[in-house]
Amino acid sequence: MSELSRTSGVAIPTIKYYLREGLLPSGESTSANQARYSAHHVARLRLIRALIDVGGLSVASARGVLEAVDSPDLPLGHLFGAAQLAVSQTELYSTPTPGGGRDRIDAVIADRGWNVSNDNPGRTGAANVINTFTSIGHADLVELIDDYADAAEVVARADLSSVTRQPDVAAMAETVVAGTVLGDAMFAALRRIAQEHFTHELFPGNDAVDRVGGRSPALSTPT
Amino acid sequence: MSELSRTSGVAIPTIKYYLREGLLPSGESTSANQARYSAHHVARLRLIRALIDVGGLSVASARGVLEAVDSPDLPLGHLFGAAQLAVSQTELYSTPTPGGGRDRIDAVIADRGWNVSNDNPGRTGAANVINTFTSIGHADLVELIDDYADAAEVVARADLSSVTRQPDVAAMAETVVAGTVLGDAMFAALRRIAQEHFTHELFPGNDAVDRVGGRSPALSTPT
Numbered sequence: 496m497s498e499l500s501r502t503s504g505v506a507i508p509t510i511k512y513y514l515r516e517g518l519l520p521s522g523e524s525t526s527a528n529q530a531r532y533s534a535h536h537v538a539r540l541r542l543i544r545a546l547i548d549v550g551g552l553s554v555a556s557a558r559g560v561l562e563a564v565d566s567p568d569l570p571l572g573h574l575f576g577a578a579q580l581a582v583s584q585t586e587l588y589s590t591p592t593p594g595g596g597r598d599r600i601d602a603v604i605a606d607r608g609w610n611v612s613n614d615n616p617g618r619t620g621a622a623n624v625i626n627t628f629t630s631i632g633h634a635d636l637v638e639l640i641d642d643y644a645d646a647a648e649v650v651a652r653a654d655l656s657s658v659t660r661q662p663d664v665a666a667m668a669e670t671v672v673a674g675t676v677l678g679d680a681m682f683a684a685l686r687r688i689a690q691e692h693f694t695h696e697l698f699p700g701n702d703a704v705d706r707v708g709g710r711s712p713a714l715s716t717p718t
Numbered sequence: 719m720s721e722l723s724r725t726s727g728v729a730i731p732t733i734k735y736y737l738r739e740g741l742l743p744s745g746e747s748t749s750a751n752q753a754r755y756s757a758h759h760v761a762r763l764r765l766i767r768a769l770i771d772v773g774g775l776s777v778a779s780a781r782g783v784l785e786a787v788d789s790p791d792l793p794l795g796h797l798f799g800a801a802q803l804a805v806s807q808t809e810l811y812s813t814p815t816p817g818g819g820r821d822r823i824d825a826v827i828a829d830r831g832w833n834v835s836n837d838n839p840g841r842t843g844a845a846n847v848i849n850t851f852t853s854i855g856h857a858d859l860v861e862l863i864d865d866y867a868d869a870a871e872v873v874a875r876a877d878l879s880s881v882t883r884q885p886d887v888a889a890m891a892e893t894v895v896a897g898t899v900l901g902d903a904m905f906a907a908l909r910r911i912a913q914e915h916f917t918h919e920l921f922p923g924n925d926a927v928d929r930v931g932g933r934s935p936a937l938s939t940p941t
Contacts, residue, residue, distance in 0.1 A: 541854045549810060549850045572917045579910045587772060587903055600911075609915040617914075620907030624900050627772045631764045633896055635880070642876035643901070644908050646869035651912030653865035655920055657858070673856055677847050678866070678909070680810055683902045684843030685867050687802045688823075689874035690898070691840075692832040694795045697878055 496522070499532040503540040510540070518543050518558050542669065550676030556581040560676070564668040571658070574668055578675040583616035587623050596625030603640055650682060719745070722755040726763040733763070741766050741781050765892065773899030779804040783899070787891040794881070797891055801898040806839035814842050817849030826863055877901060 499522075500507045513519040519539055522530030539561075546557045563569055563577035583589070591597065600621040604611055611618070621640070628636040654674050661667040722745075723730045736742040742762055745753030762784075769780040786792055786800035806812070814820065823844040827834055834841070844863070851859045877897050884890040 538855055545850045545854050549847060551808070551810075571921060572914070575913055575917050579913070583910065585774070587774075588907070600907075604911060609911065610918045611911050611914045615911055615914050617907040617910030621904060621911070624772060624904045624907065627768045627900060628896065631768050631892075631896060632761060633893065635883070636893065636897055636900075639876050639880055639897070639901070640904070640908075642872055643905050644912070646872040647905060647908035647912040649865055649869040649872070650909055651916050653862050654909075654913055655916040657862055659920065660858070669854075670856065670859065673851065673854060674859055674862070675913070677850060677859075678862070679902075679906045681844060681847045681863070682866050682870060682905060682909070684811070684823075684840040684847065685863075685870035686873055686877075686901070686905070687806065687840030688827060688832065688834050688838055688844070689867070689870040690798055690802070690877055691795070691834045691838050693874050693878040694798050695833040697882065698794060 496530065496532070499536055499540070503537050505540050505544065513540070513543060516554055516558060518554065518561055542673065545673060546676055549680055550582065551680075552581060552676065560672050564665075564672055566668075569668075571667070571671070574671045575675065578672045579616055582676050582679065583620065588616040588620040590623075591619050592623050592626045594622075594626030594629055596622030596629070599625050599637065599640070603644055607644065650678065654678060719753065719755070722759055722763070726760050728763050728767065736763070736766060739777055739781060741777065741784055765896065768896060769899055772903055773805065774903075775804060775899065783895050787888075787895055789891075792891075794890070794894070797894045798898065801895045802839055805899050805902065806843065810846050811839040811843040813846075815846050815849045817845075817852055819845030819848030819852070822848050822860065822863070826867055830867065873901065873905060 496507055496510060499505075500510055503510075510519065514521060519536065522532040522536065524530050542564075543557060543561070546552045546560060547554065552560065560578055560581040563574050563581075566574075569577070597618065600618055603621075604618075625637050625640070628634060657674060658667050658670045661670050719730060719733060722728075723733055726733075733742065737744060742759065745755040745759065747753050765787075766780060766784070769775045769783060770777065775783070783801055783804040786797050786804075789797075792800075820841065823841055826844075827841075848860050848863070851857060880897060881890050881893045884893050
């Protein structure tokens with residue numbers, strides 16, 4: 496185990512915790528207090544850290560996702576479902592709020608001809624964001640949904656094609672999980688970058704280098 | 719205050735907490751233990767709840783964002799910067815990890831001709847996701863970045879145009895904040911929906927209605 500810790504960079508107490516919690520399979524026992532760990536254990540430890548540190552999953556959510564990865568017969572749709580549920584354990588995706596948001600997102604899905612089950616957590620999530628925009632007096636921002644849906648199509652199509660390019664079922668499963676969890680973070684990071692670019696484009700003369708220094712034009716003088 | 723609580727649906731101890739923490743401005747004192755609150759207070763309370771409940775911000779982050787909203791002379795670029803920093807208080811955006819991720823995202827930004835400061839938190843965030851994909855043996859998923867960047871352009875352009883459509887500076891500031899914070903949640907929800915749609919499209923015969931029931935084809939038989 497100390498070698499596994501050295502190779503993976505994960506501390507021994509943390510490895511023991513993952514073993515106890517069922518996130519990491521046991522090693523092959525070679526004596527009373529020795530076990531053999533393989534490259535598979537190193538890879539699994541890195542995936543666990545990625546889900547928890549970068550994806551922000553709880554240990555319980557990570558376990559749910561890894562159980563799906565370890566079920567090679569699970570249909571792809573179910574694997575996506577398990578990964579989505581694991582990254583959607585917040586109230587936003589699980590607790591519907593009052594308002595017209597659900598009707599609106601259902602209409603967007605129907606208009607686009609999207610084939611999506613009623614229990615996809617994204618329906619509740621999108622509905623809750625719409626209800627929130629309305630409650631803070633910004634029903635106008637709900638209009639953003641069509642551009643956002645266009646962008647979601649581009650990303651989801653790329654997500655699926657990355658999965659189908661994988662050489663085997665285990666790699667496909669891992670791709671679904673890693674892509675679903677880390678993809679949210681990837682997109683949010685790129686959105687921050689692109690927002691700054693378009694701010695400079697809309698307000699020319701606002702030099703990116705001086706963002707912190709303060710030469711950008713005032714809000715009151717959009718051109 | 720009890721009327722403010724009734725109108726806004728926020729409990730009195732919570733309102734007192736927001737007052738103490740400086741998220742909500744004081745009411746106009748009318749006697750020793752009475753104060754007058756306006757529609758502005760009701761609106762501000764709803765915005766605070768949206769930032770914390772839907773956007774997932776901490777109280778400290780929400781305060782940073784609201785200070786930016788309350789600075790009408792702040793340049794638009796700075797307002798976006800403040801909103802982005804507030805929603806990027808996690809390690810993902812602030813602590814660079816080792817690997818070639820930063821060079822890769824810097825190259826993507828340069829190739830697209832995006833005008834973005836070096837301290838945009840998205841650079842660190844994207845670099846860390848790239849490093850994570852590589853560390854879990856899925857360097858292939860880094861290729862997703864171009865499609866994700868295309869999608870981020872669509873979303874960021876829509877974000878900016880929603881801001882410039884606002885009637886006044888205060889509304890613009892609020893739109894930047896609400897849009898930045900809630901937009902991540904909106905996109906993530908739509909991505910989950912679109913992923914399911916493309917899963918069905920790629921694996922036909924997999925009826926959306928039966929997602930939980932289990933009629934979808936096995937991972938081992940992609941067509």
